[in-house]
Amino acid sequence: MTSTEGKVVSTVDTDAALVLEHLRVTFNVRAKEVHAVNDVSLRVRPGKTLGIVGESGSGKSVTVRAIMGLLGHSATISGSVRLDGEELVGMPEDQLRRRRGVKMAMVFQDPMSSLNPTMRVGSQVAEAVRHHHRVGRKAAWSTAIDLLRSVRVPDPERRASDYPHQLSGGMRQRVMIAMALSARPSVLFADEPTTALDVTTQTQILRLLDDLKERYGMGVVLITHDLGIAARHTDDLAVMYGGRIVEAAPTASLMSAIRMPYTQALMDAIPRIDALSHSRLASIEGAPPDPSMPSPGCAFAPRCPRAVDRCSTTPPLTEGEPGHRWACWYPLGVQS
Amino acid sequence: MILGTVARRLLHAIPVLLGVSMLTFVLLNLLPGNVALAILGPGATPKQIRIVDRQDGLTQPLWDRYWHWLTQAVQGNLGDSLLSHASVSSLIGQAIPVTLEVILVAQIVALIFAVTFALFAVVIRNPWVDRFLSLLAFGGISAPPFLFGILLILIVSVDLHWLPATGWIPLTQSFTGNLRTVILPAATLGIGEFAVHMRILRGDMLEQMREDYVTTARAKGLPRSRIVFVHVLRNSLFVLITVVGVNIGKLISGAVIVEVLFALPGVGNLLINSITERDITVVQGIVVFVAVAFVVINLGVDMLYSALDPRIRRASTDG
Numbered sequence: 097m098t099s100t101e102g103k104v105v106s107t108v109d110t111d112a113a114l115v116l117e118h119l120r121v122t123f124n125v126r127a128k129e130v131h132a133v134n135d136v137s138l139r140v141r142p143g144k145t146l147g148i149v150g151e152s153g154s155g156k157s158v159t160v161r162a163i164m165g166l167l168g169h170s171a172t173i174s175g176s177v178r179l180d181g182e183e184l185v186g187m188p189e190d191q192l193r194r195r196r197g198v199k200m201a202m203v204f205q206d207p208m209s210s211l212n213p214t215m216r217v218g219s220q221v222a223e224a225v226r227h228h229h230r231v232g233r234k235a236a237w238s239t240a241i242d243l244l245r246s247v248r249v250p251d252p253e254r255r256a257s258d259y260p261h262q263l264s265g266g267m268r269q270r271v272m273i274a275m276a277l278s279a280r281p282s283v284l285f286a287d288e289p290t291t292a293l294d295v296t297t298q299t300q301i302l303r304l305l306d307d308l309k310e311r312y313g314m315g316v317v318l319i320t321h322d323l324g325i326a327a328r329h330t331d332d333l334a335v336m337y338g339g340r341i342v343e344a345a346p347t348a349s350l351m352s353a354i355r356m357p358y359t360q361a362l363m364d365a366i367p368r369i370d371a372l373s374h375s376r377l378a379s380i381e382g383a384p385p386d387p388s389m390p391s392p393g394c395a396f397a398p399r400c401p402r403a404v405d406r407c408s409t410t411p412p413l414t415e416g417e418p419g420h421r422w423a424c425w426y427p428l429g430v431q432s
Numbered sequence: 433m434i435l436g437t438v439a440r441r442l443l444h445a446i447p448v449l450l451g452v453s454m455l456t457f458v459l460l461n462l463l464p465g466n467v468a469l470a471i472l473g474p475g476a477t478p479k480q481i482r483i484v485d486r487q488d489g490l491t492q493p494l495w496d497r498y499w500h501w502l503t504q505a506v507q508g509n510l511g512d513s514l515l516s517h518a519s520v521s522s523l524i525g526q527a528i529p530v531t532l533e534v535i536l537v538a539q540i541v542a543l544i545f546a547v548t549f550a551l552f553a554v555v556i557r558n559p560w561v562d563r564f565l566s567l568l569a570f571g572g573i574s575a576p577p578f579l580f581g582i583l584l585i586l587i588v589s590v591d592l593h594w595l596p597a598t599g600w601i602p603l604t605q606s607f608t609g610n611l612r613t614v615i616l617p618a619a620t621l622g623i624g625e626f627a628v629h630m631r632i633l634r635g636d637m638l639e640q641m642r643e644d645y646v647t648t649a650r651a652k653g654l655p656r657s658r659i660v661f662v663h664v665l666r667n668s669l670f671v672l673i674t675v676v677g678v679n680i681g682k683l684i685s686g687a688v689i690v691e692v693l694f695a696l697p698g699v700g701n702l703l704i705n706s707i708t709e710r711d712i713t714v715v716q717g718i719v720v721f722v723a724v725a726f727v728v729i730n731l732g733v734d735m736l737y738s739a740l741d742p743r744i745r746r747a748s749t750d751g
Contacts, residue, residue: 166650197653204651209644214666214742223662224652257741275652 112178113315114140114163114200114284119175119185122154122161122338130388134339135175139332140283140315144278145306145346147318147330149362153384155339156319160285164202166190166248180282188403201276205288207268211260217271218244218256221278228279242276247304266297270304277308283315284308290325302329324361324366327351335359338385338392338395341413345420355416356426358396402426438731445727449720453505456719457498460712466490467514470709490515501716510717515709520717523702529685530600530698537614538622539676539683545622546629547665547672554637554658563629572627577686580694581620586615598695617694621686625679629672636671640664670741677733684722 121133133155140146148156162173163184177422179199184192204210212220221240222269231239236255244252246266247270260268262426269289276284281407290298302318306329309316320326326333334344343356354360364378382399385391393408394400400407406425413423416430468484485491489500504511508729510520553565595616596642601609640646641664649659688700695701699718706714738744 164651166647166682193650193653193655195653196651202648204644206644206650210648212645212649212663212667214740215663223654227652227654261743272648275648 098283099351103245111141113141113142113180114138114317115176115178116159117176119159119162119177120173121158121167122172122174124170125388131390132171132339132387133240135161135163136336136341138334138341138344140277140317141331142282142315143309143313144331145309145316145318145329146332146334147320147326148334148336149320149323149326149359150336151321151384153387155387156336156338157287158339159336160202160317160319161289164196164200164285165189166202183347197224197276198279198330199281200283200285201279201281202285202287203269203272203276203289205267207272208260208292210272211268213234213280214262216257216259217263217268218258221271221275224275224278239278241275244271246277247271247274247308249274255415264297265293266301269293269297269301273301273308277312280312281314283317285317285319287319288321289318291321298325305329322366323362335362335430338390339387339394340423341421342424343420343422344413349420351419353417353420353429355420355422355430356396356416356424357400357402357426357428360428361399437669438735441731441734442727445724448727449723452723453502453716453720454498454714457501458494460710460715461494463710465710467710467712468713470515471494477704479646484628484639486557493639510720513706513711513714515706515711515714520714521715524699524717524721527697527702529602530553530696531601531691531700532619533614534617534690534696534698535683535687537618538620538625541618542625542629543672545626546633549630550633550637551660551665553634554641555657565634568723569627569631572623573631575624577620577624578689578693580623581616581690584616584620585693600696600698613694613696617690617696620693621683625683628679629675633672633677636668637664640667643667670737673733673737673740677730680729680733681726684726693733 116136119133119136123130123132132298134158138146138148138153148159150156158167161167161343161353162171163177163179165184165187168174173185175185177211178287179195182195184195187195215223218237218240221243222233222236225236225239225243226233229236229239241252241256244256249255249267249270255263255267260271260409269292272289284305287400290301290307293301302325305316305318308314318326318330330347333347334341335358336342337358343350343354343359350359354363358380361378361380365380367377380399384400385395391398392410394403394411397403397407404426410423411423413421415421416427466481466485467482467488467490471484472480482491490498492500500664501511508521510524512519513523515522549565549568553561585597590595590749595612597616601612603610637660641660646659646663649663687698687705691698691700692704696729699722703715703718705711
């Protein structure tokens with residue numbers, strides 16, 4: 097652990113909606129410890145979107161679920177999570193529950209399975225409303241319709257009486273967002289909210305999230321494996337690999353100067369519209385590390401084209417340039 | 433559309449009912465002994481027996497008798513008892529309230545207990561509660577109902593003198609009297625039902641707890657009790673209804689045993705008596721009646737299923 101790492105997070109968190117410091121998540125699986133999230137420090141600013149990018153198994157979803165307190169009993173969480181200045185790590189479940197849906201809310205990947213199939217969507221939104229504000233059934237229902245309208249569900253009075261299977265994927269995700277907005281949370285987590293949707297719907301949903309964060313001044317954490325989406329819809333960006341943050345910076349500066357070879361590899365994996373037709377899509381050779389079998393050194397080294405002997409010791413996450421952190425001994429574009 | 437489904441299902445029932453009635457007819461004729469022996473007593477001569485047989489039309493060929501029975505049955509006439517000469521319909525009509533009450537009380541009480549226990553177990557999440565309920569379910573499922581019946585009679589009736597061991601007081605005669613005579617038979621019949629329902633419901637609810645929509649509900653900040661009662665129970669009801677439907681056959685055959693055990697004047701007891709006395713028209717009538725009831729109840733269960741599940745409801749109104 098280096099001094100710079102500590103400094104980055106502790107100096108400025110007066111204007112942050114959510115601050116993570118040295119967050120660790122360990123699962124106890126058959127008497128074995130699995131380190132799913134390792135020493136993650138991040139800030140989410142109000143009215144801004146933080147993108148967390150990484151492959152499956154990089155720990156991005158676990159990080160968010162740990163903050164929400166949605167992991168089971170087998171998970172051990174340490175470090176610090178401060179939401180609106182309030183420490184969440186170690187908070188009793190009953191109190192944490194009262195903050196879920198109120199101060200922090202979440203939208204999930206698959207909007208079909210994430211909605212109760214036997215309940216009208218309006219009731220599911222109204223349930224959230226009633227739970228957070230002590231209002232009557234009728235008032236909650238009309239608030240639910242207002243919420244559905246605010247996420248641009250057409251004809252919300254009628255749609256509210258529909259069941260999830262009667263709606264399209266995009267509409268279902270709008271319902272999920274309406275539900276998440278019911279208590280005007282400080283932070284909204286969106287865990288791959290568009291992965292299950294087709295491309296045009298994807299853009300609509302992401303634009304909606306952009307609008308909402310500005311309108312309500314809430315912080316958004318957008319989890320995605322698509323660096324292209326992250327580049328267009330985030331203000332800050334953190335790249336995760338093997339449970340660690342390997343590169344983090346404001347989106348614009350990260351995109352203009354990628355330092356970590358893994359980030360570059362993700363960048364290269366985005367299909368390009370100007371690529372020759374039938375040209376081979378770039379992919380990252382090898383597989384992500386198995387968190388139950390950690391090996392010493394940089395987790396990306398086995399797949400990294402630039403790896404050398406030194407990479408068998410773990411590179412610390414350091415602030416190489418103002419606001420730009422990376423964890424690499426031989427960063428791209430930097431004279432060593 | 434719903435009516436179409438009902439009509440189609442009832443059409444499917446016709447060959448089933450024909451098969452059932454034909455099979456019973458043949459099987460009853462394969463039984464040794466006949467009703468004449470029951471009427472005349474053990475000292476009857478073969479000649480006397482033949483006279484009684486002829487009176488009852490039992491000397492005609494099997495196929496003719498079946499055809500005669502069938503043409504009458506489709507008109508709603510199930511014939512008369514060979515023994516008492518009362519009409520089979522009236523005999524069943526007298527016995528059915530008893531059987532129906534025992535089955536209904538057993539089923540309803542079993543369901544109430546099963547849902548309560550399963551909800552409790554899922555909300556509480558206590559390993560000792562789980563172990564206790566598993567043991568209860570295991571015992572209830574593996575032990576035959578007559579065992580509980582005998583145990584209940586021994587303890588509650590013989591030792592404690594709390595409730596009568598046998599007999600029946602109809603509801604029309606006395607409410608408390610009826611209650612006193614229905615408790616033990618219903619409990620005997622219900623224990624196995626309760627065990628199956630509780631086990632299935634608890635298992636399915638625990639499975640539902642891993643569904644994404646439950647994570648959504650948790651992310652909303654709902655307490656576990658509300659998640660279980662409102663979200664999970666609703667989705668687990670389908671499994672429960674299915675099991676209830678499948679178990680109806682078991683419940684009817686269980687009722688026969690229980691009625692004999694507690695000497696209740698129900699359809700089961702009527703059936704057993706008619707079999708021992710070779711009163712074949714009554715047996716035939718009861719078998720067909722039960723088969724029809726089975727078909728109708730299963731149809732009802734299916735209707736309930738589609739009434740509760742918006743996905744099925746939609747499909748059946750669309751298509």
